[in-house]
Amino acid sequence: MGHQVIAILVQLVVRLVVMGAALAAYYAALPFLFPDDGDANIGAGLIAFGVVVVISFGWAYVDGRRRGASPTVVTWAFVAAAFGLLWLLGLALVEADDSLGLGERLLLDSPMVVFTAxxxxxxxxxxxxxGGTAHRPVG
Structure with a gap:
């Protein structure tokens, strides 16, 4: 039982690290892709959302084929909750300034956790x- 818990935790961490790294790379590239002209850049946000959707769908499809739908849905529910919280924390750390401190920014943006999850x-x-419909048991 302990081995299975560790395996699930590793799966969660790997998915969070890969998705977080992809999102961090995207945000690092934003100034080069979309130079700031003072306007709201809705297209950049939509691209970020699209990347998250494509990665989530594709990876869960592969997981579903390998492990079946039920364990995959449970794994991705935890990934979604953690990713929503981590995205909120990352944005709050980046956007906190003199007008709003970190705690105020977290409180203001907290509904975004549900959207991101x-x-x-x-x-x-x-x-x-x-993926679960095409499940191929290993072994």
């Missing part, structure tokens, strides 16, 4: 369901 979980759930 849904952005990960909904496509992952669909990917897990589709």
């Amino acid at each position: 849904g952005l990960v979980f909904l496509p992952a759930g669909v990917g897990a369901a589709l």
